[in-house]
Amino acid sequence: MSTEVKTKESLFSKKNRQLLKDPFNDNNPITVQVLGICSALAITVKLEPAIVMSLSVMFVLAAGNVIISLIRNLIPNRIRIIVQLVVVASLVILVDQFLKAFAYDVSKQLSVFVGLIITNCIIMGRFEAFALGNGPWKAFLDGIGNSIGYAVILIAVAFVRELLGSGQLLGKQIIPLSWYIDLDKGTGFYANNGFFLFPPMALIVVGMIIWAQRAKNTKLIEEN
């Protein structure tokens, strides 16, 4: 038993704010920890699924973190991964059913990737690394922070890919149709960049974001 006097920590103490802020830049789950790349590849062709995916992950991660944190002292160490999987699977099924009921088109587009949130490395990573050792409020903030870090990258990639690949944003035409080259009529000067619709381009865009981030944030550069 520690004899230290416990001081009450305010809800948004500096440490807690750090939990929210850190994953945004210095400890971003995608660009620094390079987790959750698979979903960043698969569902960033259009902006809408990317936003829905971000919200789903935010719900699963925040709720899961809180649940794991609440029962952290009850989980036998040996079977903790199974317990974590049960929690995250139940939450993902909730999200899946919710999307099927209220956003059927998007849930069609996301198809298996909603189910695959279960295996999203960010979620298991946060359960293991944070929720198992911290109280529910901190775990909640950590979940929100990390899912925002994930969402920012996802939405940025989807924004670039949808705009340059299809000339649209959220399904609305942004680039005027009269700009497009019509080979038969010989008018127009613009064409969509089909490469942005292919998954490799998502990796290249993420790579460029990492490049730009490291150029600005020099403490991320490893020494070697």
Added chain:
Amino acid sequence: MKFVQNIFDQTRPLVEKDGKRNLLYPLHNALETMAFVPDHTSHSGAHVRDAIDLKRTMVTVIFAMVPALLFGMWNIGRLHFGAFGEESSLLDNVIFGALKMLPLITVTYAAGLGVEIYFSWKRNHPVNEGFLVSGLLIPMIMPVDIPLWMVAVSTIFAVLIGKEVFGGTGMNLLNPALTARAFAFFAYPTWMSGDKVWINTTSADGGQLVDGYSGATALGDLATTVGQGMGNPATETVMAQFGPEGTYSLMNAFLGLIPGSIGETSAALILLGGLFLIFKGVGSWRIMLSFFIGGFVMAAIFSAFAVNEFMGLNPLHQLMLGGFMFGMVFMATDPVSASQTATGKLIYGFLAGFFGIMIRVFNPAYPEGIMLAILFMNVMAPLIDHYVVEANVKRRAKRLANA
């Protein structure tokens, strides 16, 4: 030339470290070394310098490309006037082609050098000659009617992602010119394939296209035979073009009298450039030879077990079409992205040719099989080198143990 030298000398204080315009130093340096032999001398120790520096190497490759480039210009004009059934002299063709080609070359160099100079300035490096060859290769592997901004975007992408992120010239994993073409091919497939872009058909005086005009390439036509089986009457008209009297006859394909990317059509002149490169010791004969053998072996296997006309094409004829020859001489031999070891070069070349023909025939939607195969082998080259070196180490260790 004295007065050019004077201009450089007079402006040098301005761009040097504490000069007013020191941001322009890389540009000044690049133009100066392009115009004159640099007079830099080393300040410490003794250095033996080989006369064949980067600049000499690059200029040699440029010389090797000139015949194919000039032929390409002539071919642009010939195909253009041919499409309208008009008579045209040699000079007409070349002038028309040069007018089409110049904007392409200018745009490529402007875009590529822009990125290069920016990075040299950021990194405090002098601009080097690395882009000299890529900048001429890129227009030669584009169709004549591609919009200029697409060339610019592809070039910028290739220099940025293909080269600068890895650290610039000499550090690149992929051949930058092929990266540009691969980007253009996946980004703007309408302008990189099909039958609208290979021959310029914009007429100044409202001419009509001749009857039976087709803008497709030989490989494009061949691809239509896939799935029809051998000796089918439906494929007869296509295959007649590949006979001795047809448009795509072996002789025409060898000389380059067929539509295609600007510089890639003339196997004869590309081979001439290749011989020049081998003679000067700049291009690796190992890569070229094994590339050819690899392609030939694959084509021979295909024609022995042919199930469609594309596979059944005479192996030699197969190699004369598309970008095979151009890839063999100018792309696969890129000294940076190819294998470095002698044995590695043989393996690298063989597999690049082998896969090139395989991709082209198995997936007719990708007539650019050669490009994809070379890029793939570029990525594999360090691995090949690694195992060649390991094998050598093992062999010598064994010899030592036995001695």
